[in-house]
Amino acid sequence: NNLVYEEWAKAHGLSETGLLVLQAIYYDKENCTQKKISEQWVIPKQTVNMILKDFEKKGFVGFTPMQKDRRNKKIFLTDAGKKYADSVISELMALELAVIEEMGIERIKQINDNTSLFVELFCKLGDKNK
Helix, strand or coil: CCHHHHHHHHHHCCCCCCCCCCCCHHHHHCCCCCHHHHHHHHCHHHHHHHHHHHHHHHCCEEEEECCCCCEEEEECCCHHHHHHHHHHHHHHHHHHHHHHHHCCCCHHHHHHHHHHHHHHHHHHHHHHCC
């Protein structure tokens, strides 16, 4: 699953992690911070920082101090960043919707159910091995 996203991102000039960071900024317009992205996607802060520096160099993001905690900086998309993110994310969403439509909602439900069962059993059986 991750491999298809990794390849798709690469074809669009991004790493899979870069795509996740871009989505995080795109969808969290009010309070997006490096720490929040790191925690949300379980990505090391250093990795998020490197991606943000690259986005800043390309003119896609800017930073402003947070109102309540001046040490943290709010990340926002610049006009160029919005344009870029709109094109990348809308293309990804269209592809995902097309795949869901092609597969059918029942198969998607089965994937979700099976993934949930896998995680549940992995955790349960992993605890037994401690």
